[in-house]
Amino acid sequence: MMKLRDIAHARTGDKGNTSNISVIAYRPEDYALLQREITPERVFQHFAGIIAGPVERYEMPNVCALNFVLHGALGGGVTRSLALDAHGKTLGSALLALEI
Amino acid sequence: MKKIRIGTGAGYSGDRIEPAVELAQKGDIQYLVFECLAERTIAIAQQAKLRDPQLGYDPLLAARMRAVLPACRQNNVRIITNMGAANPEAAARHVARIAAELGLPALRIAVIGGDDVRARILADDLRLDESGQGARAMENSIVSANAYLGATPLVEALAQGAEVVICGRVADPSLFLAPMIHEFGWAADDWPRLGQGIVIGHLMECAGQVTGGYFADPGVKDVADLARLGFPIAEVDESGTAIITKVAGSGGAVTIATCSEQLLYEIHDPSRYLTPDVTADFTKVRLRQVGPDRVEVSGGHGAPRPETLKVSVGYLDGFHGEGQISYGGPGAVARGRLALDIVAERLKLVGVPTEEVRFDLIGVDSLYGATLPAGEPAEVRVRVAARTRTQSDAVLVANEVETLYTNGPAGGGGATKAVKEIVAMDSTLIPRHLVETTVTLLEG
Numbered sequence: 094m095m096k097l098r099d100i101a102h103a104r105t106g107d108k109g110n111t112s113n114i115s116v117i118a119y120r121p122e123d124y125a126l127l128q129r130e131i132t133p134e135r136v137f138q139h140f141a142g143i144i145a146g147p148v149e150r151y152e153m154p155n156v157c158a159l160n161f162v163l164h165g166a167l168g169g170g171v172t173r174s175l176a177l178d179a180h181g182k183t184l185g186s187a188l189l190a191l192e193i
Numbered sequence: 194m195k196k197i198r199i200g201t202g203a204g205y206s207g208d209r210i211e212p213a214v215e216l217a218q219k220g221d222i223q224y225l226v227f228e229c230l231a232e233r234t235i236a237i238a239q240q241a242k243l244r245d246p247q248l249g250y251d252p253l254l255a256a257r258m259r260a261v262l263p264a265c266r267q268n269n270v271r272i273i274t275n276m277g278a279a280n281p282e283a284a285a286r287h288v289a290r291i292a293a294e295l296g297l298p299a300l301r302i303a304v305i306g307g308d309d310v311r312a313r314i315l316a317d318d319l320r321l322d323e324s325g326q327g328a329r330a331m332e333n334s335i336v337s338a339n340a341y342l343g344a345t346p347l348v349e350a351l352a353q354g355a356e357v358v359i360c361g362r363v364a365d366p367s368l369f370l371a372p373m374i375h376e377f378g379w380a381a382d383d384w385p386r387l388g389q390g391i392v393i394g395h396l397m398e399c400a401g402q403v404t405g406g407y408f409a410d411p412g413v414k415d416v417a418d419l420a421r422l423g424f425p426i427a428e429v430d431e432s433g434t435a436i437i438t439k440v441a442g443s444g445g446a447v448t449i450a451t452c453s454e455q456l457l458y459e460i461h462d463p464s465r466y467l468t469p470d471v472t473a474d475f476t477k478v479r480l481r482q483v484g485p486d487r488v489e490v491s492g493g494h495g496a497p498r499p500e501t502l503k504v505s506v507g508y509l510d511g512f513h514g515e516g517q518i519s520y521g522g523p524g525a526v527a528r529g530r531l532a533l534d535i536v537a538e539r540l541k542l543v544g545v546p547t548e549e550v551r552f553d554l555i556g557v558d559s560l561y562g563a564t565l566p567a568g569e570p571a572e573v574r575v576r577v578a579a580r581t582r583t584q585s586d587a588v589l590v591a592n593e594v595e596t597l598y599t600n601g602p603a604g605g606g607g608a609t610k611a612v613k614e615i616v617a618m619d620s621t622l623i624p625r626h627l628v629e630t631t632v633t634l635l636e637g
Contacts, residue, residue: 098413102410102413102414102450102454103454104407104408104454104455104457104458106457106458106459106460107459108459108461109323109618109620110323111461113457113458113459113460113461115453115454115456115457115458115460117450117453117454117457119450139564140561140564141564142562142563142564143561143562143564149461151461151462151463151464153457153463153475153476155476155477155478155479155492156449156453156456156457156478156480157453158453158456158457160457160460160461160463162461162462168551170323170617170618171232171618172232172233172510172615172616172617172618173510173580173615173617175513175549175550175551175578175579175580176551176559177553177555177559177560177576177578178559178560183560183561184561187560187561187564187565190565
């Protein structure tokens, strides 16, 4: 077992009530592993209770990245959310705790 | 092959100023772009304009212009910025005054207008995406509605010789696409080329986020000298291929990893990134490290632009009241939880009307709820935040945290409270023919 953080890095962005997290393999040879292991279902499960979902996944083999779009992730939207991190900028770091 | 160098002077309204000066002085650039409008910045600026018709532009406009104008004039660097926010005309007049003070005669400043479509969305009662209501039903609370303009009016301003182009809402990457179209004469329907230009603009629009900012993770992803982070330069040739780099000797790093993270930042479907100029496709983008702090970007594509423009709509949505207090030492978490329970009960007893309340223990569950395993921290911070209809109710919420000092668990310290009006955002789409843009030249 290892953590996603050992083979990938991530960045989180926000738009309205939607968050997106890119997960990028450090080494191109690990992209297939990401593709196999990091499914939208697993990402949704990882954030169960803090996002409403659904979660979509887009594949970007050209930069060895997966792009996850998390709907209903920001408490009704960045501008009206009561969350301390209203932008959800810290979500990507939590995703890197995923075990693979 | 013809080449231009474009620098980013700011990636948000409050951004650092010295990296922009560094670019103007040592960047060997021809264009300096300041991107300073987040989703709701323009709504807040509109409120300022309603209070004083001479305001409503970026609060750091004057400081930025004083800092960069002398070097920009000396090195023939043209400035493009959305710091006009809700009042580009007043911003332009202010820049003209600053240029005069600095002894820079005949500065040609262009003002881009037409993004303010509040009257139009009300007249046509356009439906808002998130609330699902027609605009007219929210007329009293809507403070701003601005359409995302594309590069066209900026290109026109550059063609008229503007040295400073000031706009309000323009799609962020279009601020960068404009000088490429102006210099290289790309056609308005050259979708692949425009798509590649948008890819470059997207990489550049958050300034330090592509040069090593928002990236460092000690021991895993180290970045040197973030206190002196250099802002990016895009060296673009007329085919559209670009190299992302920064001023030699500045802090940060430009690598495939920093560029990959920024490429997908705030992107949903990477094959269809909608902008006013083109539907850009990021799925064939190639990144290649061609030297230290030099990454080549190619392969961006595009399809025809959408027939509608996105409009972001700012509306008043009540008040946000918040109180915080800290507990530390053995039992800190239990005392923090007790504090939250007390406030929850107090809000009921006192009967404070709230629309939504949130109870957090910062250090335990404020970011991820209970989803990650947590040990017993040495200190925690209690946080209660609520949305209320009135300002006085928001104050009551914040006070219920403060009164924990003498009425709550042992050892509460450092209480703070904050109350602010909420400016929330919604969006709609408007047919592009309903948005008329203007370009006005002003000589300072």
